[in-house]
Amino acid sequence: xxxxxxNLVRQGRTLELEMPEGSRVRDxxxxxxxxxxxxxxxxxxxxxxxxxxxxxxxxxxFQVASGG
Numbered sequence: 001x002x003x004x005x006x007n008l009v010r011q012g013r014t015l016e017l018e019m020p021e022g023s024r025v026r027d028x029x030x031x032x033x034x035x036x037x038x039x040x041x042x043x044x045x046x047x048x049x050x051x052x053x054x055x056x057x058x059x060x061x062f063q064v065a066s067g068g
Contacts, residue, residue, distance in 0.1 A: 004028065005058045019054055026050040029061075038064050 001018045006028070008015065019028060025041050025048045040062045041048045048059075 002056045007060045009060055010063045023054045025052050
């Protein structure tokens with residue numbers, strides 16, 4: 001298991017989660033209950049791809065505004 005700290009920027013709160021080794025960014029997004037479209041996950045101000053393998057540390061999750 002790996003430990004990740006996720007800052008939910010829009011909600012202004014932080015969660016600490018344990019994820020199985022080999023989990024990908026999309027697994028984290030789904031576990032948090034978000035669709036894989038409409039969110040951006042960053043580490044050190046760098047956007048992560050959905051299929052990147054997670055490593056321990058701190059992440060930021062942004063919900064992207066959409067609509068018309």
